[in-house]
Amino acid sequence: MSDLDPRDHNRRAWDRLVARGNRWTVPVGAAEIAAARRGEWSVVLTPTRPVPRDWFPPLAGLELLGLASAGGQQCPIFAAAGARVTVLDQSDAQLARDRGVAEREGLELRTVQGDMADLSAFADASFDLVFHPCSNGFVPDVRPVWREAYRVLRPGGTLLAGFVNPVLYLFDEAAEARGELQVRHTIPYSDLAQLSAEELAKRLADGEPLSFGHTLEDQIGGQIAAGFAITGFYEDGWDEVLLSRHLAPFAATRARRE
Numbered sequence: 001m002s003d004l005d006p007r008d009h010n011r012r013a014w015d016r017l018v019a020r021g022n023r024w025t026v027p028v029g030a031a032e033i034a035a036a037r038r039g040e041w042s043v044v045l046t047p048t049r050p051v052p053r054d055w056f057p058p059l060a061g062l063e064l065l066g067l068a069s070a071g072g073q074q075c076p077i078f079a080a081a082g083a084r085v086t087v088l089d090q091s092d093a094q095l096a097r098d099r100g101v102a103e104r105e106g107l108e109l110r111t112v113q114g115d116m117a118d119l120s121a122f123a124d125a126s127f128d129l130v131f132h133p134c135s136n137g138f139v140p141d142v143r144p145v146w147r148e149a150y151r152v153l154r155p156g157g158t159l160l161a162g163f164v165n166p167v168l169y170l171f172d173e174a175a176e177a178r179g180e181l182q183v184r185h186t187i188p189y190s191d192l193a194q195l196s197a198e199e200l201a202k203r204l205a206d207g208e209p210l211s212f213g214h215t216l217e218d219q220i221g222g223q224i225a226a227g228f229a230i231t232g233f234y235e236d237g238w239d240e241v242l243l244s245r246h247l248a249p250f251a252a253t254r255a256r257r258e
Helices: 006-020 030-037 074-080 092-105 143-152 166-170 173-177 197-205 216-226
Strands: 063-067 084-089 109-113 127-132 153-164 228-236 250-257
Touching (some): 030 074, 074 092, 074 127, 092 109
Parallel strands (some): 063 084, 063 127, 127 153
Antiparallel strands (some): 228 250
16 A cells, blocks of 8 residues: 555545535535624534634634635635635535535635645735634644644734544544444554554545544644644534543644734
8 A cells, every 4th residue: 555645545535425425515505604694603623512703803804714624614604704715625526515605605715626734825924814624634744734824824813723632543443333442553543554454445445534643742732833822722522423422532723823
């Protein structure tokens, strides 16, 4: 598997998940867009907990980048609420979801196909807000994501990011399906390094995305190392994840570009 490009595989995997109707690929409806136009809106960075409204600056006229945030969900809501929205994502099918909502609802929204760790399509200081939901578990190295987010933000700009607590990746997947938490892996985690050859072959054959569990030092310390000042934090659980019975395995940060 040494010639496998995980980013290219994950791009195609998310295209397939769109076709399968994965929950993170189902566009918002007309009622949610109408509510956002009235100023009544809510979005998530993690599976269930809404982002506090006071984490956002006023959206009217704000230059906003949805970073690895396609799927027709958050970014059309931001556009309906008055932001000038650009969505970057690797998956063409996910981006098509955003374009579909924009066309259906008469919204202005720009889509760009690309890698969340390479924002060279954008000049320095292009955005006021970067909204990055829980998606960096699909890239092998998260620190370039933070550095690029810092570069494209204007001074005083805001990064809102969701991510997975790496402890989630410790456990054997088959045992978890049986309702057991059985420690098997180490952190940092990589499907490419820690699955057996048979398990990896099945994941690839099934078209499932490859996952990577980044340390908290890379997730939080990486933001600080990039130059951000973290000004907000919360955790989130999800009933569909067995570990949520014991701790909240998702987190979100609000960070300011100094």
